[in-house]
Amino acid sequence: MSAVPLRNNKAALSDARTVTVLGATGSIGDSTMDLLRGARDRYQVEALTANSNVEALARLAKEFDVRFAAIADPARLGELKDALAGTNIECGAGESAIIEAAARPADWVMAAVSGAAGLKPALAAVDRGAAVALANKECLVCAGDFFMQRAAKAGACILPADSEHNALFQALSSGNREELVRVIITASGGPFRTWTPADIEQATLEQALKHPNWSMGQKITIDSASMMNKGLEVIEASYLFALSADEIDVLVHPQSIIHGMVEFSDRSVVAQLGAPDMRIPIAHCLGWPDRIVGPSARLDLAKIGQLTFEAPDFERFPGLRLAYEALRTGRGATTVFNAANEVAVAAFIAGKIKFGSIARLVEATINDWIRAGNLAPLSSADDAISVDHNARNRAASLLPQIALKAS
Known part of the structure; x- marks a missing residue:
């Protein structure tokens, strides 16, 4: 059973949304905070975490008036307390504090703590039935079956934040599971494609x-x-959408405009397109089941001119x-x-x-x-x-x- 909602359920998330960002100072966290910065009237930030960047974490915590901030490095707790002195922001350090941040009552959690260290915090959010925007590969690559079973049991909503999986998430809503033939994950080919x-x-x-x-x-x-990343994405897609390896293909697409496609039994292929900007899939997760206004550039296919494809x-x-x-x-x-x-x-x-x-x-x-x-x-x-x-x-x-x- 998949905990990823393949058809939008308007009752799944509340309208007034509180959010927590695990890994707020990394690249995914930075894109998330940028989106939140542009929609302050829609979101209240409950908690933020970072690995070791106390200065950036404290700055964000004060900017968004959060309730709780946690640093993963326990040796940095004193610095964090000093940086947040004079505010009402609670703070903590170490693994237990990161898990506490995830367990706090936010409707929506961005799980962007990298590595195996992100697994337990993500599970803390899952176990209380939150909507979890998943940007941590290890949750699925390292513990996919177990993670998705826990999410289904708790009634948590898993929202894929990676561009490719978010593309599949959007395209899959065009049909039913029994009509699915395969999904296609696109790859840029990276700098060594030729x-x-x-x-x-x-x-x-x-x-x-x-x-x-x-x-x-x-x-x-x-x-x-x-192309190890594409291999990791194949594994993630298998667990996210309950697919076999034979139902997942990879297609090299150098322009990185089509991020994922789904083929159905009538041979229709539904694709999601967008500029290569991580704020687009994150915005989709942040607004789901609705859509928010995003700051990314509009897609100009005429300017791009052509889209090409190669077998991996x-x-x-x-x-x-x-x-x-x-x-x-x-x-x-x-x-x-x-x-x-x-x-x-x-x-x-x-x-x-x-x-x-x-x-x-x-x-x-x-x-x-x-x-x-x-x-x-x-x-x-x-x-x-x-x-x-x-x-x-x-x-x-x-x-x-x-x-x-x-x-």
Whole structure:
């Protein structure tokens, strides 16, 4: 059962909306706060959180007159208290404070805390039946079945905030589940779309960070260059919309104007289009089931001129192949896929491995994990976090071997 509403339910959310933003100082949080800034009459901000940026968190907390602010780094609590001195804003620090922020009574929660650390706060919002705009991949990649079951049980509404999943969410409302043939997630192809395998192998950090369309954080930009991000999105789509791997296709679309498509049994294909601006899908989640006025540029297709498409190359971008394999394997394999990729990307950023070794480390970690007989269903957040932690350790132990082979 999916907790994603495939047809709009006007009774699902209240008209007067209070919101909480988990990860308010990151790129998704920044876009969310920009939208809230333009619609102050419609929203009251209950709580904000940040990882370690006390100055930015305190500034936002005072600007939006929030009730509660939390910093993930417990060593920064004193700084946060000093920064909020003279206000009535409550504050806290550490994991428990981030979870408290999510558990506070807001109608709508943006879950944008990155990494496995975002799982428990998102579940705290889910368990009280909130509308959760999900921008944290790990909630689904690491614990998809468990997460969506909890959401369905609590009556929580999961709103996809990623551009591709939000596009599918919108397009899916054109038909019923039994009429669905497949969904199509589009990919820009990243900066290495036309590169040879040899050149991709030797790509530098600077080259990997030059995304042609999107302005994103360092980790996700590198994932886009390797197409690991598209693999993660395939896994997310499977859990979000209760789809099999065979019902999800990827199509390279360099212009990043069509973000997702859905094919129905009558062979109609419904697509969602928009400029490559994260404020568009976030605005859709923020206003749902209605729409709000957004600040993004209007789409001018005449100016763009043409939209082109290509099949993805699984040989040059093996990360996408590995994601499908992990999804079909199940039983924690997608958790291992994500954990190993995070270790690999960090190693690439640190100059310890070549770009082409990212996928090799992920594949080696998954294969090693399977050979050791570690696959098992995940039934709790602690299960997912444990697998994530152990898979990171396994990837780290394999790192020197992978680096040596590529040298």
